[in-house]
Amino acid sequence: MQFPESWLREFCNPDLSTQALADLLTMSGMEVEELRPVAPPFSGIVVAEILTADQHPNADRLRVCTVDAGPHFKMDGKDGPLQIVCGAPNARAGIKVPLATVGAELPPADPANGDGKPFVIGKGKLRGVESFGMLCSARELKLSEDHGGLLELPADAPVGQDIREFLKLDDTLFTLKLTPNLGHCLSVYGVAREVAALTGAPLKSPAIPPVQPQLDTKLPVRIEAPDLCGRFSGRVVKGIDPKAPTPQWMVDRLARCGQRSVSALVDISNYVMFEFGRPTHIFDLDKIHGGLVVRWGRAGETLKLLNGNTITLDEQVGVIADAHAGSQTVESLAGIMGGDATAVGDDTRNVYVEAAFWWPEAVAGRSRRFNFSTDAGHRFERGVDAALTVEHIEHITALILQICGNATTVVGPVDDQVTRLPQRAPVRLRVERASKVIGMPVSQAQCVEVLQRLGLQVEEAPGVLTVTPPSWRFDLQIEEDLIEDVIRIIGFDQLPLVPPQAPVTSRVRPESQRSSHAVRRQVAALGYQETINFSFVEERWERELAGNEQPIRLLNPIAAPLAVMRSSLIGSLIQVLRHNQARRANRVRVFELGRVFMRDASVPTSEHSVVGVHQPLRLGGLAWGPADGQQWGVSERPVDFFDVKGDIETLLAPRAARFVADSHPAMHPGRCARVELDGQVIGHVGELHPRWCQAYELPVGHGAPVVFELDVPALLARDVPAYVPVPKQQVVTRDIALIVREDVRHDALMSAILAAPTGGVLRGARLFDVYRPNATNAAAAASNSLGADERSLAIRLELLDERAALTDERSDEVVRAVLDAAQQAVGARLRGG
Template identity: 60%
Template sequence: MQFSESWLRTFVNPDNLTTDALSHRLTMAGLEVEEVGPVAPPFDKIVVARVLATERHPNADRLNVCQVDAGTGETLQIVCGAPNVKPGILVPCALVGAVLPPTEAGGKPFEIKVGKLRGVESYGMLCSARELKLSEDHEGLLILPEDAPVGENIRRYLDLDDQVFVIKLTPNKADCLSIHGVAREVAALTGAPLTLPAMEPVAVTIDDRLPVKISAPDLCGRFSGRVIRGVNARAATPAWMVQRLERAGQRSISALVDISNYVMLELGRPSHVFDLDKIHGGLDVRWGRKGEQLKLLNGNTVEVDETVGVIADDKEIESLAGIMGGDSTAVTLDTTNIYLEAAFWWPQAIQGRARRYNFSTDAAHRFERGVDYATTVEHIERITALILQICGGQAGPVDDQAVNLPQRPPVRLRVVRAERVLGIALNPAEIADVFQRLGLPFTQGEGAEGTVFEVTPPSYRFDLEIEEDLIEEVARIYGFERIPARPPVAESEMRPTGEARRSTHAVRHAVAARDYQEVINFAFVEEKWERDFAANDNPIRLLNPIASQLAVMRSTLIGGLLDKVRYNLNRKAARVRLFEVGRVFLRNAGTGDGGLTVAGYDQPMRVAGIACGPAFEEQWGVPTRPVDFFDIKGDVEALLHPRQARFEPVSHPALHPGRAATVLLEGKPIGVIGELHPQWLQAYELSNAPVLFELDLDAVRDIGLPGYTEISKFPAAVRDLALVVKQTLRVQDLTDAMRAALDKQGFGRYLQSLVLFDEFRPKAASAAIGADEKSLAFRLTLQDTGATLQDETVDSAVRCMVEAATAAFGARLRG
């Protein structure tokens, strides 16, 4: 929002409030003043002058020798090359000694001196608007009005010491997108009286009306308009209006368009002026229809559908509702009869429509935030009065249709709640004073919670909906700078660190030490990932996602990791190993609200990793092979050390049916490990199958306390044991049976390790091993801490294991 200080002070003029003080007050009230600067750079000795006579320069075709009255008491001879110089005009004249601003950024100011141009002396310079840095127009001299006093300092005459404010408004402050809105805030902050322009009804001299039908009440809640005939569209826009428009960042176009823009900036009311003679029949305010097209004022031709509001006549669409008018009914300098429209468009019916067509307009910017629906008629009268004053004409009656206006229920404010939120003691009288200064109708009463205010939001305040909105208003007007900044008071203590638990940071280091790179992904993911990798058809949805595809909260880290693997593989990375430590989000009706919990949801932390490509970087010492399940199983076992995990087959939506396992610690599942399912390998266009794991972070952090174990002084006994079993037998089941047998016979205390070191499957049946059998070779290490184990004891332990394997699974020793 940009405007000049002088225009604002015509509405409200606080005594003894300087520009800097005004800027500070606005900023502290939530209307951040982003920039304040003069409308023109500093210069002096430039005055209003009249050109008395001109004649051609004797030595240059494009130069004129002018006789100029600058109010100095003598006629000045000035050489000028402007094409629009002629006798009788009033222009700015830089006298000898004047210093003009630089013509280019970074340039130096230049001083006007007596000089000769092609042999003719010149005692000054006639100036264009660009040379005074008032605009970029340099096609000719700046022509001043006929009532400009000759000799008057141009800074004083054009009010060039005026300041331009640029305010950065938050989206909720749509009521301040006008001079009236900002002035209303200044009046509330300072107590200065607010003066509004006259909006009295104009004299109605004709009975002409244009038939208007509102077919979409959910698009347009109120539509006001009137016919004005006999206007002079070629009338010049008054200099004071042009000046205010330019200082608000608007370019003067024509009188009718300038008046519409002026009232939009003045009162916050976008309006539209139709050429009445180009309208076919009446107007219909409705939703668009698929396939309809409209050529806009900006020259673009757009296609509308059922989600875009339009104003149409009996033949075609005439404008995009609340956004931009159409080219076919645009006013021109030949327009004589107009239809003036001001409407209330529902914000949700305008939001996003302009961006769909890749442009933005001042009207859409205001309507999608909410424009006062109660003052359409008054604003029509204001625009009409200006049109009749500047362009002449005869006005018809105002046709006003209100079909669907917002219902504004009162909003409650509890004083105790306001005190708790703001952290200060508030007197109900202070709150009542704030509401009175803001012009908010309210009632005050007493209840079980103390003093309660009920505020009815005005028609121009679309941002007042909940109690916190009113608390914000109290804070703004009370003064943010008056609210003390108190540091939080809390006990500071050194809390003991649990030796049995390592930190999350240590877990990250442990995974990174296994040759993984850490990534950080969004906690909100694609809904497809939840279906594919977690079989989750009811994910936790976001109310306001940052992107349409990131619409749900993740219940697994797999999707984000797989996406990053695919990203790297697409960029020719041959070997990718990534991990993430992050939070997932699960529904749980049993979870209640707490300091770190939200009712109905669990938010556990997990650690997950993924590996794709060669198991090792290419080298001479190890043959190149792709990473497999057992590589990642080793990483998981190292991560959980010294605790030992079990791995049981599992069915998981993201993992290969025969190459996936659940990770168990003390019989409790803590995660999964496995190779990516072949169907996702194809769906996500991956050439190699990644292997991944996902574990509960708390289980990984619980490593237990270190325990003392005596180191034996006696030698260990090592035996190799080869058993022939069915190929369908799981090694884990076989080792469990052998360990149980040792424990039962009292040999378990001697067992140091039982390791599978070889598996053999014959290509064809033989006398030793059948076609459906395999040979498993184990290395058994037995040791006693108190004495040397005797061969009889070792043999008994081995025999015990073989017998248990034979009894349970029909195993036999390989001959």
């Protein structure tokens, strides 16, 4: 929220400097995000009146003006008007404008690129005509970006007065960053009320006298949804002048609140909103037919808003409708924005002024459904005082009469309809509890004083205060809310500097578990770069890459495509690959460690979970392009399944995983494996399916990308190192060549070998050669009894008995046991045997 300091001090003017006031607001919870002057430093600029504006004799676009700047400014010591050469298109006789006199200092034209020194005005000569000063635009004074001509001042501006004094430029703009519980501070008066409580300075509450009605006309209004609108106040005003100019003081204040001037009626409504936090709406009365109906929207109804957008409504959005002939055409989006059909314009003569109380829960989130937000919706969804609708109608009426009124203007009575207003439940404050939470002793008298300064009604009992929240405080609901008010008014700077009372104990992670950061570092050491992506993704990704036909949908997505929660990390990684390929990256290694979201009815609500939603932590990775960076020593080849399989084995080491052929919605059906660890499936790895390579327009010149996704808890667990003495005996190795069918899997063969009854002598087995018959070695294959559908696997066995040295006889017995186990399990036979 932005506002000028001078406006705040009209309501409450404490004896504090600007910086001290900003520090006080920040320490009370209303963070002052920025302090900046209304105008940059400049001097020597005064109000001047152009008396004549004649064409320059030697230039088509210049005029020679005679300017009255008051008796203190003379031309070469002579009395009379100044001669100024000006090129502004609106330079003409009779207007009052800023004049930079000789010696005046203007702000630097471009401080970002220059030295920041002011621009000094001197006597000059333009095309042979002398000029004693410069007439200024708003842009030259750095008041706005408008450089279409001279800054025209009001006709009553006193000639010769310093422009800073006339425009009140020695002011400071406060920009507050308010938390959602401070909705009562979304106005200048609301901030002033807090400043009065903080400093004890008097609060000047404006007197709002009622405007006496001159006619009995009322607009029929019917409230059909009391859960939408608790109070609706309105008044008819007829015979106004819609083209009346907005007073300069109002234009300036709105501009300093970040709001541009639109028209007098719109400006009045905006002004009251910034002044008292009351969003209101002014209808063109002649465009309303049959009265107004306040109700919930209906599916399929449409409304063209003031911003030009046409939206489609449903039953969850409140509206103000036209009751003409029962058609009930929607005219306004309740509490958010008015409709274009009843907007005021230059032809408006009669208006209906509306101020209502909309329930916060009936407005919250509605505007975001239509991808926009408004100042009115921002305030109503936090809560607006329901007790002052009539007073604010009176205030707006007085401003309309003052600015847009004339001899024919008449007003009707205020029509005030109340259906249901918020009932403020009393909140108890235990003084002892407040001292404990705050961290320093506070007395009951201190608490009472603070709460009363905030305008709260307090009932005292020994040690307990009962507070009835006022109509403008929607945030006071529990005891902690009152405790917060107590300490922020007393001052956080009053808290004593004491060491913590609780013992500080470190949480040591067990040795059998490593941190997720250690996993990240290990994946990065393998050449992968970490990415961080949104948890909400395109529904297409879930359906195609995760096989999830019913993903968890977002009620209010930040963008239309990002409409569901992800149950897999693969879609996000493919999008990262596409992003890099579009920028001509030829080698991509990326990973992400994050949560996925899946439906699970067994999940309860807790501090770390949401009912019905399972949120496991996953590690996903993707590799594409050459297996190694370009180098002279190794020929370039694309990364394949076995490269990524090796990376996964490294991540899990020293624990050994088992890779079993499997299928996955995102992966190639013949080049995909599930990863098993201790008999549990912990993820999948494989090439991306060719269908998705084509669908997502992935070039496969360097091969298809290889992706994997693993459960993080399995990666965090690790075996605790166990002490094993150095063997006293020497390892014996034996090489065997087994003939097996082509359909025998490597893991099945190795499992059979390692399960052979060897009494613990067999310590390991490793495949080191594969031999298949072909046209060139058919004769050799026949001599080795190799069939066309068979292959020979050479395996090295490692044998060790720590108790005694292995003899050839014992080693042969172990080899025979291995051969028997392999023959029984997979039908293997010894080559050449």
